[in-house]
Amino acid sequence: MLAERIIAALREIVSQKNVLSEPNQVKAYDCDAYVAEKSLPSAVVFPESTDQVARIVKLCNAESIPFLPRGAGTGLSGGATPRNGELVISLARMDKLLAVDFDNQRAVVQPGFVNLVLTKEIARRGFYYAPDPSSQSVCTIGGNLAENAGGSHCLKYGVTTNHVVAAKVVLASGEVVDFGNPFGDPVGYDVLGVIVGSEGTLGIATEITVKILKRPEAVKTVLAYFDHVDDASRTVSDIISSGIIPAAVEMMDKLVMQAVDKSRYHVGYPVDIEAALLVEVDGLSAGVEDTARRVVGICEKNQVRTVRTVKDDAERALWWSSRKMAFPAIGRISPDYLVQDGVIPRTKLTEVLRRIAQLSGEYGLRVANVFHAGDGNLHPLICYDARISGQREQAMKIGERILELCVDVGGSITGEHGVGMEKIEQMAYMFSATDLEAQRRLREVFNPRDLCNSGKLIPHPARCAEFRDTQTTAPQNLG
Amino acid sequence: MEESFQIPEQRIQDALMTCAGSDYVRVDSQLAARISGQREPVVSVFPGAADEVAAVLRLASQNGWKVAPVGAGTQLGFGNIAQPIAVAVRTERLCQVVDYSPADMVVTVQSGMRFADLQRLLASHGQMLGIDPVCSPTATVGGLVATGVSGPARVLYGTLRDMLIGTRIAFADGDLVRTGAKVVKNVAGYDLSKLFVGSLGTLGILTECTFKLKPLPLYRELCLLGGSITQVDALRKRVMDSNLIPSSLELLATEQAGHAADHSSTQWMLAVGSDEGEQAAAFQTRSLQQMASVVGASLTVLRQEEVVQFWERYRKTLEPSGLVLRIQAPPTQLASLAEDIAAFAAAHEVRAFHSFSLSSGTGRIFAKVTDVAAIIDLISAVRQRCGELAGVSVIERAPLEVRRHHDCFHSSRVGEGELAVMRSIKQAFDPRNLLTPSKYAGGI
Ligand SMILES: Cc1cc2nc3c(=O)[nH]c(=O)nc-3n(C[C@H](O)[C@H](O)[C@H](O)COP(=O)(O)OP(=O)(O)OC[C@H]3O[C@@H](n4cnc5c(N)ncnc54)[C@H](O)[C@@H]3O)c2cc1C
Ligand SMILES: Cc1cc2nc3c(=O)[nH]c(=O)nc-3n(C[C@H](O)[C@H](O)[C@H](O)COP(=O)(O)OP(=O)(O)OC[C@H]3O[C@@H](n4cnc5c(N)ncnc54)[C@H](O)[C@@H]3O)c2cc1C
Numbered sequence: 075m076l077a078e079r080i081i082a083a084l085r086e087i088v089s090q091k092n093v094l095s096e097p098n099q100v101k102a103y104d105c106d107a108y109v110a111e112k113s114l115p116s117a118v119v120f121p122e123s124t125d126q127v128a129r130i131v132k133l134c135n136a137e138s139i140p141f142l143p144r145g146a147g148t149g150l151s152g153g154a155t156p157r158n159g160e161l162v163i164s165l166a167r168m169d170k171l172l173a174v175d176f177d178n179q180r181a182v183v184q185p186g187f188v189n190l191v192l193t194k195e196i197a198r199r200g201f202y203y204a205p206d207p208s209s210q211s212v213c214t215i216g217g218n219l220a221e222n223a224g225g226s227h228c229l230k231y232g233v234t235t236n237h238v239v240a241a242k243v244v245l246a247s248g249e250v251v252d253f254g255n256p257f258g259d260p261v262g263y264d265v266l267g268v269i270v271g272s273e274g275t276l277g278i279a280t281e282i283t284v285k286i287l288k289r290p291e292a293v294k295t296v297l298a299y300f301d302h303v304d305d306a307s308r309t310v311s312d313i314i315s316s317g318i319i320p321a322a323v324e325m326m327d328k329l330v331m332q333a334v335d336k337s338r339y340h341v342g343y344p345v346d347i348e349a350a351l352l353v354e355v356d357g358l359s360a361g362v363e364d365t366a367r368r369v370v371g372i373c374e375k376n377q378v379r380t381v382r383t384v385k386d387d388a389e390r391a392l393w394w395s396s397r398k399m400a401f402p403a404i405g406r407i408s409p410d411y412l413v414q415d416g417v418i419p420r421t422k423l424t425e426v427l428r429r430i431a432q433l434s435g436e437y438g439l440r441v442a443n444v445f446h447a448g449d450g451n452l453h454p455l456i457c458y459d460a461r462i463s464g465q466r467e468q469a470m471k472i473g474e475r476i477l478e479l480c481v482d483v484g485g486s487i488t489g490e491h492g493v494g495m496e497k498i499e500q501m502a503y504m505f506s507a508t509d510l511e512a513q514r515r516l517r518e519v520f521n522p523r524d525l526c527n528s529g530k531l532i533p534h535p536a537r538c539a540e541f542r543d544t545q546t547t548a549p550q551n552l553g
Numbered sequence: 554m555e556e557s558f559q560i561p562e563q564r565i566q567d568a569l570m571t572c573a574g575s576d577y578v579r580v581d582s583q584l585a586a587r588i589s590g591q592r593e594p595v596v597s598v599f600p601g602a603a604d605e606v607a608a609v610l611r612l613a614s615q616n617g618w619k620v621a622p623v624g625a626g627t628q629l630g631f632g633n634i635a636q637p638i639a640v641a642v643r644t645e646r647l648c649q650v651v652d653y654s655p656a657d658m659v660v661t662v663q664s665g666m667r668f669a670d671l672q673r674l675l676a677s678h679g680q681m682l683g684i685d686p687v688c689s690p691t692a693t694v695g696g697l698v699a700t701g702v703s704g705p706a707r708v709l710y711g712t713l714r715d716m717l718i719g720t721r722i723a724f725a726d727g728d729l730v731r732t733g734a735k736v737v738k739n740v741a742g743y744d745l746s747k748l749f750v751g752s753l754g755t756l757g758i759l760t761e762c763t764f765k766l767k768p769l770p771l772y773r774e775l776c777l778l779g780g781s782i783t784q785v786d787a788l789r790k791r792v793m794d795s796n797l798i799p800s801s802l803e804l805l806a807t808e809q810a811g812h813a814a815d816h817s818s819t820q821w822m823l824a825v826g827s828d829e830g831e832q833a834a835a836f837q838t839r840s841l842q843q844m845a846s847v848v849g850a851s852l853t854v855l856r857q858e859e860v861v862q863f864w865e866r867y868r869k870t871l872e873p874s875g876l877v878l879r880i881q882a883p884p885t886q887l888a889s890l891a892e893d894i895a896a897f898a899a900a901h902e903v904r905a906f907h908s909f910s911l912s913s914g915t916g917r918i919f920a921k922v923t924d925v926a927a928i929i930d931l932i933s934a935v936r937q938r939c940g941e942l943a944g945v946s947v948i949e950r951a952p953l954e955v956r957r958h959h960d961c962f963h964s965s966r967v968g969e970g971e972l973a974v975m976r977s978i979k980q981a982f983d984p985r986n987l988l989t990p991s992k993y994a995g996g997i
Contacts, residue, residue, distance in 0.1 A: 178883040178914070179793065200796075222740045235744065236715050251970035257914025258881030259701055260751060261945055261964040262994035263975045264714060267747025271740050291796035315656050317679060317768035357798060361833035417736045419657040449738045450657075486739035493741055504741055505731065512730045513743050515981040519974065532742060 076116045076161065080137060084119050084161075087129045092120040092167070103162045106149040107209075108496050110412065110466065115156040120167045124242060124250060124280040130163055131278070132248035134525055142527040143278040145186060145217030148209040150413055151494025153221065153273045157529050163278065165216050171195055172281065180239070180256055182283045185216025189223075192284075201286045204231040207490070208398040219279050222271030224490035226322040226397070227354075229448035231287070233490065235270040242281035243269060246526035256283050268516060273492050275527045276520040290356035293321070294366035295390050298373040298381035299347045303327065306349035307423040309376040310447045313353065314420060316372065318365055323448030324352040324397050327427075330444040330455070333403040339395040347379060351447070352397055400444040401455065408440065408457035412469045416480030417489040420450040429479055430454055437472050439465070451489035452480070478503055493531045501533055511535075565596045565618060565639055572608040573600050577646070584641055587629045588621050588989075590953045591637040595621075601646045603663075603721055603729055603760035610758065611727030613640055613987055620725075621989045622754040624665060624696030627689040630950045631700050632753045632992040633961050642758055644695050651761055652735065655680060658766040659735055661719070664695025664759040676769055683710030683767045685864060687871045687919075695759045700949070701751025705801040705864070708912045709828065710767060714750045719763035722749065725983040729760070737765045748978065755993045756982050770828035773860040775801070776841045778823040780850035785821045786888035787848045788841075789911045792825060793884065797837050800826035804891060804909040804916070805867075821891075823850075823911075826860065871906060875922035876951050878932065881915050882944035890938065894918060897934040901927040917949070925954045932959050940965050962994035 076084075076095065084093045094100050095117040104112040116139070121127045134141045141161040144154040156162055169186035176199050183192060189210040192203040206225035207213055213223070219241065224233040240254035254266035269276055300306040310323055326334070331343040331350055343350055351373070355365045366383055373381040384390045404411045418426050427443065430452075434441040442455040454476055458469035477487040477500045487493070487500045501510060513532045520526075562580045569578045577599040585595045600606045613620045618639035623629070625645070644665030652661040655678040662671055668682075669690045675681050686702035698720075703712045710716075719733030732745035749759060778788055785804060792802060803824040825841055827834035838854055845852045855863055882890055891907050898905035902924070909916030918935070922928055932948065932955070939946045948961040972995035979986075979997045991997075 175883075177790070177793070177885050179912070222744070224738060228738070232711070232715060233738065235747075236711065245974075249970060251974060252966065252968060253971055253974075255881060255945065255964070255966055257883055258879075258945060259703070259712065259714070259915065261947060261962050261967050262972065262997070263752060263756070263978055264747040264750055265971060265974055265978070267714065267750075268743050268745065271744050288794075288796055290798075311656055314658065317771060319768065357829055358796065358833040358836050360836035361830045364830070364832060417734070417738050419654060419659070419736055421654060421656045446738070450736055451738050485736045486734040486741050488741050489736075489738040490740055497741075501742060504734075508728050509731050510742075512724065512728065512732070512745060512982070516743050516745065516978070519977045519981050 076139065080133070080139065081117060083133055084117065084130065087133070088119055088121050088126050092122070094118040103144065103147070103156065106147045106152060106154040108150050108152040108155065108494065110470065111152060111155060111157070111495060113155060113157045114159060115162040116159050118162040118164055120164050122167050124244065127163065127244045127278055127280050128248050128250050131244050131246065134161060135248055135523070138525065140525050140528060143216070143220070143274045145214035146188070146212050148213045149217060149221060149494065150415070150491040151488070151496040153492055153494040153527070153530055155495060157495055160527070165214065168280065174286070176201065179286050180283055181286050182281060183215050185219070185279050185282060186214050189213055189215055189218060196286055200289050202289050203237070203284060204287050205234045205237055208401065215282055215284065216279050219270055219282055220272065220274045221490065221492045224446070224451070226324055226446060229323060229446065230319050230321045235267065237285045238266065238270055238282060239285060240283040241266060241269065241279045243277040243279050245277040246521040246523070254283070273494060273527065273531045275517060275531050277526065292359040292362040293354060293356040293390070294362050295384040295393060296353045296366055296369050296373070296381060297384070297393055298351045298353070299344055299379045300349045300351065301347055301377065301379050303349045303427055304424045305376045305378070306351050307427065309351060309373050309378070310423065311420055312372045312376065313369055314448065316368065318355065318368060320353050320369070320448060321356045322352070322354040325443070325445055325447040326350045326397065326400065327443040329407070329440060329442035330400050330404070333407045333442065334396045334400055336406045337399055337403040339392060339399050341392060341396045344379070352393055397444070404442060404455050404457065408459070410458050410460045410466070412456045412458065412473055413491070414452065414454045414456065414473050414476050415488045415491040416452050416477050416485060418450045418452065418480050418483050418485035422483040423447065423450065426452070426479060426483060430476060433472050433475055437468050439469055439472060441472065446489070449489070450485065474500065495530055498530070498533050562594055562596050568612055568616070569596060569598045569609060569640065572612060573598050573605050577601065581641065584623070584626065585638070587626065588623070588638050588641065589635040593637055595638050595641045597641045597643050599643045599646050603723065606642060606723040606758055606760050607727045607729045609640065609642055610723050610725055614726050614985055617985065618987065619990060620987050622695070622699070622758040624693030625667070625689065625691040627692050628696055628700050628950065630952070631961070634953060634956055635989045635992040638989065644693060647760060650674065659718070659737060659763060660766060661735060661761055661763040662694055663761055664693060666694050668692050668694055668697055675766060679769050680766045681769045682716060682764050684713060684716070687868045689872060694762055698750055698759060698762055699752055699754050703915070705803040705824065705908070705910055707915070708802050708910050709798065709800040714747060716764045717746050717750055717762060718765055720746045720749055720759055721761035722757040722759055724757045725985065725987045733763065735763050753989065753993055755979065755988050755997055757988070770800070772831045772834060773826065773828055773857055774834035774838060775824060775826045775855040775860040775863060776838055777853040777855065778825065778841065778845050778850045780821060780848065782821050782888050782892045784848045784850045785823045788823050788844055788850060789884065789888065791844045793912055795840065797840060798827070798829050798833070800828040802911045804888065804907065804911050806895070806907045871908070871919045874919035874950070876918070876920040876928055876955070877949040878918045878935065879915065879947040879949050880918065880935070880939060880944060882939065882942045884911050884914050886942050887911055887914065887916055890942065890944070891916065893938050894935055897931055901931045903927050903931050922952055925952060928955055929958050936963050939963070967994065
């Protein structure tokens with residue numbers, strides 16, 4: 075808990091109503107969407123301007139108070155979880171669209187601005203914002219910047235880092251600095267490039283300039299059902315190696331299909347198929363028809379059971395809702411679940427899915443798979459029941475084994491959800507001590523006192539005793 | 554005071570032989586002048602493996618020798634004039650493909666591999682690295698990354714920053730570090746790879762680069778639209794406001810491409826490409842024909858091999874330019890900026906060629922350097938105009954005399970705060986300031 079004096083100083087900066095400090099008020103901020111570990115914040119503040127953020131951060135420095143930024147709290151790796159009892163700086167009230175320049179294809183937003191709202195606001199002129207995480211109807215562009223969020227369509231259009239061109243950032247010291255260039259290449263080191271994806275450990279973005287794109291003229295979506303996962307995997311490889319760049323290629327396995335069909339978004343997947351592929355191609359009408367036909371042909375070559383092209387926008391919306399609501403839908407078949415986010419070379423898909431099925435058998439826990447197949451970004455959903463003692467630990471153990479498997483086949487432990495606190499141990503599996511030391515050097519440039527979101531993204535060096543007590547969650551903060 | 558150039562080259566040479574073998578170390582007096590204009594010779598070392606690069610750097614940091622990484626040496630005229638260098642780390646023996654899985658569309662190569670060789674290899678699998686910069690056929694992959702090059706294709710494919718997904722780097726203290734991963738999507742840890750794109754060898758020596766690839770277009774078409782600057786800018790606006798998917802949207806001064814324009818009065822040309830397949834290209838060309846007739850511009854269509862040849866001619870024509878100046882400003886302002894620059898160039902009797910990738914907000918001015926004083930004045934005029942538009946101008950290539958006069962990095966956007974962060978990054982990774990000191994932005 076913060077001293078009354080500090081609460082008063084915070085109120086001075088952001089006004090009475092924008093500070094929460096009672097335990098029952100701050101409880102909602104004890105974790106993000108990674109719910110396996112919780113810890114109460116010392117308080118929560120809601121600044122409304124860059125200047126207020128800077129003053130709060132300066133106060134934190136003067137008083138040595140640990141702090142962290144928070145967007146919508148949909149992060150899946152514990153990035154916004156105050157593991158050291160941080161002061162949570164919520165950007166929820168900095169949610170304005172500051173400027174749109176259609177002619178030059180740029181928009182400037184505050185960090186709390188919601189991803190999908192941007193697309194909605196610019197749709198009337200035929201524009202959209204490309205990165206489309208499944209959580210886009212609630213997550214913020216500040217959170218997207220911090221996690222370098224991806225989405226289903228990043229296969230063709232790239233992830234957040236390919237779309238953020240400039241940002242105003244309140245550094246961990248409280249200094250306000252503009253990074254990046256709205257047009258063209260960085261002049262000097264690409265500092266913005268390392269701030270994107272830094273999970274709130276290098277500073278707080280308070281104004282973000284992004285590219286906006288013209289909507290493609292035509293979109294074709296293909297849904298294919300496969301009796302065997304292997305055939306679906308091979309189809310993915312064949313589509314990519316044929317020279318087609320699909321906008322999206324998503325795969326769902328049997329368990330996921332069962333779960334989403336129980337939800338509001340009922341597609342009616344056949345109960346006896348092993349995998350469904352959702353493939354989308356877009357571009358000029360003149361070429362898209364033909365590309366979609368080629369995709370269908372490739373499915374047919376790989377023993378597809380049925381494959382069809384979407385009939386209208388309503389059906390397309392249903393198919394996508396079914397895909398995008400897959401995580402929450404798992405709640406219908408399991409009381410709890412854990413999502414992993416490993417990435418593998420596309421060509422290893424069949425092999426890795428088989429190993430995951432084996433691990434599931436070994437631990438006696440169901441694992442559902444729904445993922446961005448086109449770029450090899452897996453999302454195994456490990457089902458467990460927290461009420462049964464030991465199951466949560468077992469689930470975490472499978473998760474670790476899956477991540478190690480991804481690294482073993484030449485991949486990564488995370489494609490878009492970030493390391494946070496969840497995968498911090500696996501960083502040492504993926505990177506050598508020297509690699510991690512280089513990352514630490516970067517962090518120290520920005521965050522020398524380690525007050526800003528400590529204990530996330532990269533493990534502290536074990537040898538450094540002074541850091542040790544900030545590594546583990548303080549017992550009194552356990553939610 | 555650390556005056557590395559006072560150390561006799563002989564001693565450095567002997568010491569380096571323990572890292573790379575006696576056949577691969579030599580004293581070089583010509584290269585020295587090109588790196589920093591210094592009189593003292595440098596010792597060139599040609600490591601054959603990443604750990605040899607690391608060993609060289611370890612030795613250099615123990616002795617306080619200043620080091621410059623050198624690829625093919627075709628672009629040493631980019632950047633401010635470095636402090637005198639003792640050791641040049643030549644990457645030409647690091648030219649192997651480390652890993653190439655065409656089905657994954659990811660390639661890892663050593664940094665000394667020639668870009669032309671890489672593209673040839675990828676093309677044999679129907680793939681490519683999606684950049685098309687003006688560069689010498691000998692330019693290396695490491696050199697391209699370190700200079701952050703780009704060409705007209707950036708409007709569709711992006712830049713090296715979007716393609717470089719992993720690296721192996723030798724830091725100044727001799728640590729060999731991996732950044733990123735070899736898969737197309739990855740957010741594990743800080744994206745350190747980004748710091749090396751355009752870092753001009755000031756932060757570490759790249760030994761390996763991993764890129765994501767694109768399929769080689771099966772069909773190419775290019776529309777060349779000619780007209781006045783106003784007509785061409787009107788076309789730019791229409792294209793950007795349409796659903797078309799141009800693979801280039803390049804504003805060119807017609808003579809430079811070596812293309813015999815139909816109308817001798819045509820001054821400006823817009824080169825709009827399509828890589829989307831034959832049907833889509835036909836549609837795009839029809840749309841452009843309509844736009845051209847509305848604004849009264851001329852139109853020529855090139856197909857397939859003609860397109861490849863057009864851009865090859867373009868690169869060949871521009872490659873020998875002694876001055877390359879990169880400009881950045883909003884797309885809506887580039888045309889008028891180009892027109893102003895053309896007027897400045899005419900006033901200074903400099904024959905300048907313009908090549909602006911309009912929708913990306915970047916452009917380059919290429920010129921032959923005959924009169925250094927005129928070039929210096931031209932750059933001053935361009936910078937003043939860019940400043941008024943909150944734009945950027947970076948000297949990517951110029952003779953020493955020009956770079957003695959002008960800082961290569963000019964931006965009305967990069968402030969003291971951002972520069973201070975850059976300096977701290979340099980300090981963190983190269984605390985003894987060994988890697989091409991003073992060459993970079995902000996005196997780094
Ligand atoms: C159902 C569901 C589906 C999802 N699907 C996807 C998906 O398809 N793709 C994907 O990439 N992710 C997905 N996610 C994860 C999550 O939505 C993203 O990581 C998102 O970017 C987080 O945004 P947020 O606003 O909720 O950030 P938060 O969770 O509040 O914060 C995330 C991190 O960003 C930091 N942060 C927040 N704001 C700022 C700021 N202004 N400046 C600096 N740091 C900041 C925080 O400290 C924290 O470390 C999904 C999550 C859920 C629950
Ligand atoms: C006349 C001319 C016109 C050009 N026009 C354009 C243009 O229009 N667009 C464009 O984008 N580019 C242009 N370039 C730039 C050029 O294409 C590249 O910069 C060049 O090819 C770099 O390759 P190199 O191997 O010769 O590098 P070098 O000249 O050897 O090195 C260039 C820089 O990179 C550093 N470096 C080299 N290798 C490494 C490494 N392994 N690790 C770290 N640092 C390293 C060096 O220290 C040096 O600072 C032009 C070049 C020429 C010759």
